[in-house]
Amino acid sequence: MEPSHVSHPNFYDFLNRMRRPAAADLVRSIKSFVISFPFQTSNAEHDGNKVQDFLAMMETTIKEHPLWAHATYEEIDSAIEGLEKYIMTKLFTHTFASSSEDAKLDLEISEKNCLLQHFIKPDHLDVPRVFQNEASWLFAAKELQKINFFKAPRDKLLCIMNCCRIINNLLLDISMTTNHTPAGADDFLPILIYVTIKANPPQLHSNLKFVQLYRKHSKLVSEVEYYLTNLISAKTFITNINASSLSMDESEFHRNMQLARLASEITVNEPSGTVQLSEGSPPIVRNKYIYVEGNGYPFMEAEARDLRLEDVQQLLGLYKQVVTKYRKLSEALRQLSIDENQLLDNHQRQDMKEKIEQQLEQAGNSGGTR
Template sequence: MGFSATDVQAAMRDLQAFQDESESSGAFAVPSGGVDGFLERVMEREPVADVFGSDVGEGSGGDILEELLNPTVNSRHNPLALPNDGMLGSSAFLRAQRKPRGGWLASPSRATDRSKLFGERSGQSVGSDSRERKLFSAGELQAGGAVPEESQSAASSRTALSDVNGMSYEEFIVRLLQPASSDLLDYVRNLINSILHAHAENDPSCEELRGTLTNFYGVMITSMASHRAWGSANPPVDEDGLLSARNWLEKFVMSKIGHICFAAAQETAQDDALLRKMEQLRLLTPEDLHVPEYVQNELSLELAAAELRKINGVVTPGEKIACVVQCATMIFSVLNLARKRGDTTSRPGADDFLPVFIYVVLQARVPKLQSNCAYIEAFHNPVNLMSKAGYCFVNLCSASAFIMDLDCTSIGMDPKAFDEKIAEAAAL
């Protein structure tokens, strides 16, 4: 027995309420029960009794993702799981480590010559139109002023950047807006205005933007490490705080210029080709993609797909990768809750995860998925792509590539039955 659209919408409202509760609890803490607890409540709506059994066991979807990052713990990794050298084993992330080719901002070793970048005076902004005035409101420019507003979709997207031992985004903004940080704030303002000005004059390339921002982050964090309001403050901002500051700096800057960077990274032809392929394959069932029967819970998998669809409703790379992480975490939670119904009682691994993830990505049919991947790879903090977020990102790229090349032989399906499903999807 399946679920109606009303059932799915009701569960999605419940999930939104769960996420709102998580956000309001402070520092991105998870309410009692976590994602697994929420999914248990969702699964109670399953018309078939006791589909998943009653023994949930220990470990959440997030815990299992963390465990998968250590290959000595789980030996059931497939080639898509992390190698012993972590994310550096992936060619995508080797590219993310490439030395930038420069851009409008000088590298740390040449950062002192700011007159060539921002005018004769270091505090002089590039461009004089209204775009500059919209960067910071009067309230934001006061010490301890209000935190810049986020869109509703951005606020509801669980961030992957929070660090329990670091500082929160609110703390970062308050410290940046202190009078003692005015020189750093000027640097941020000038960076944003220089990119807005360059965009108005001549659209910069993805590589130019990437090089500019990489150099900017390097200059800022190096400066913060010894700055009177940061590393040399009393008490000083410690190493964890500076790591958080790098992430929050990216979030703030990209909330202003993310649309420019996304346009530069956009891969329209690949996006269109992948979306057409997903539309052709949309009638493939979980059985066709070898998703185990014990995790074929329609409502839970639709909720995971809904998390992935949020990726186009947020702007910054961190918020986008958070959508991917949340989707993957929900899938691992479903696998964890359902494992007693499978052939093994061990915790789920990458072999269990990937077929389900491919099915969810296929059913989500996210527009501009290739562009989102290119944008994240180019503009997200590469350090964060060597952890849980990176694992999820590698699997998203792999799932997209698998779907793009998928045919009857890929999944061992009868060619006639495969062609019939393609024809039926085309007729809808």
């Protein structure tokens, strides 16, 4: 980890030095490496080693170069940081998510996170109630979601660090204010797993692999190494997640996953012109169209005289959506009947059946007006 007194590397200072005539030999070496890199057979591990070797070689060269004569350690370090950012930005399309296997893993993890988001709670990961603070964890999740905004490995790593530091600081604050036993790794990792599921950062596998391969290895130490290792562990946990890892009954886990798949399948695109609202927002009526919580319900307050010829196409599409949802709900409920029989006694099953029938009846009644 960088010493706390070191300022953030100045990338533009590195670029400005490279524009000086005295840097011509350095520029030639850098351009030669960047240009030749894509023409070699792509292999992630091999590519990572090539970048690490080049950075090490250039560090030695920069230390001996007249442009950095009498430079401090911090100035040399800043130059290497600038070099890493420059070459990895240039090589990003050749090194990030460079294989079909990476893309497949990214998609699998993202889809699993989407399903888990529907039902997972901190209790499922055995997070002590005293440490549960979902409102504050949102800030950590937002930091992790920024990871795809950047191309340099250091910048991506900072997103991970910011996320983990928020979680760790919250744990420390709670421990101090409640006189609770200081939180440790056993408390930190479950929260990081939960935050990662809720954040569902894009291309998580590829981002972690990119940082591991292309971030200068001498920088992956101490606190940085600890947090990166924990996020890798969180990714592995999510990839292999099952009922036992969530302290959940096997049948309940599969039932929740199936319901989550159903919810994902019946999610349809909002009709054009809808207004996205936050949860709990009141309906907005505009030109006799009504919008509720981000879902479009056109024509709910319209009368026959308000309809135009071109509205027929949209009405037909909405009708088909309602019927499709109804059919999928009915099919899912039929498939879940076996699980329900295992989970509920006769009295509970009867109550559940009545509630489902009421919901289906309401869905059918609403289908005629949407």
